[in-house]
Amino acid sequence: MQKQPLLFALVAVAIFTACNAFSSQPAPAPAEVKPDPVVYGTLDTATFAAGCFWCVEAVFESLKGVKEAVSGYSGGHTQNPTYEQVCSHTTGHTETVQVYFDPKMISYQTLLEVYFASQDPTQVNGQGPDHGDSYRSVIFYHNTGQRDLAEAYKIKLDQSGEYKAPIAVIIQPLEKFWPAEDYHQNYEPNHPENPYVQRVSIPRLNRAKAKFPELLKDK
Numbered sequence: 232m233q234k235q236p237l238l239f240a241l242v243a244v245a246i247f248t249a250c251n252a253f254s255s256q257p258a259p260a261p262a263e264v265k266p267d268p269v270v271y272g273t274l275d276t277a278t279f280a281a282g283c284f285w286c287v288e289a290v291f292e293s294l295k296g297v298k299e300a301v302s303g304y305s306g307g308h309t310q311n312p313t314y315e316q317v318c319s320h321t322t323g324h325t326e327t328v329q330v331y332f333d334p335k336m337i338s339y340q341t342l343l344e345v346y347f348a349s350q351d352p353t354q355v356n357g358q359g360p361d362h363g364d365s366y367r368s369v370i371f372y373h374n375t376g377q378r379d380l381a382e383a384y385k386i387k388l389d390q391s392g393e394y395k396a397p398i399a400v401i402i403q404p405l406e407k408f409w410p411a412e413d414y415h416q417n418y419e420p421n422h423p424e425n426p427y428v429q430r431v432s433i434p435r436l437n438r439a440k441a442k443f444p445e446l447l448k449d450k
Contacts, residue, residue, distance in 0.1 A: 250282075250285065250361045250427055250431070251318040273333070273335075274298055274332060274333055274334075275332055275339065276329060276330065276331055276332075276373055277329075277373070277377070278305060278327060278328070278371035278373065279291075279327065279328055279371070280306070280325040280328070280367065280370075280371070281346065281400075282350060282358020282361050282368070283326060283366065283427075283432070284328050284411065284415065285302070285428065287300075287302075287326075287328040287349075288417070288419070289419040289432060289436045290345065290349045290436055290439045291328060291345070293436065293448060294337060294342075294345065294443075294446050295337060295449075296332050296333045296334075296336030296337030297331070297333075297337065298331050298332065299331045300329070300331070301328065301329045301331075301410055302326070302327075302328055302411045303408050303411045304322070304327055304408075304411060305327040305369070305405060305406070305407065305408050305409065306323060306324055306371065306406075307323025307325070308322065309322035309324060311409060314412055314415065320363045320364055324365060325364065325365050325369055326365055326411075327371065329408050330342065339376075339380060340384070341446065343380060345442075345446070346370070347384070347385075347388060347398075347400070348442050348443070349439040352399060352400050353394050353395070353396035353398060353399050360431060367401065368399060369401045369402070371403060371404065371405035373404075378402065382402055385398050385402065
């Protein structure tokens, strides 16, 4: 009988820390298909997935040379998916962030290094407390140059001995990026009171910042 309170406590902790447990908005109606954000000048685009997109977006937004990071969905079969559909793990999509960056200020190679270092790249179908295919880690490449850099760096990390398990990050071409609902954009800075943001997102962001202080935007 003494084991039951402990079991209930562990379940409660898991629910409390899940990314989709603390969306501060009611379930919206399916959104209209949105075009990709307009990008001016000579910006390049990179697309990454690594667990909850609130976390990933915040990490890339903190970097010099990144003009915008947009949360969305990629890698699945459902057209114009909603957050609730993606969280049901039935769409094939994973939470994804599209990064618009100035290659004169920050390179794609540097973005890759931040991407791998800001997560556990050996975790399969999840990141931290978030589990399931909608949280899988994927590099969606836009061209063969990005593909070659991503594959070479993944091999380098696998051979480095830095990780005890194989790198689980998937590398595949980007077919379509669906921007997420408006309330997900800039979620971490807009919702510092959110328990998931406080317990998972902010610590993850701070760990990434500590690894790359020279890359951070000026406050």
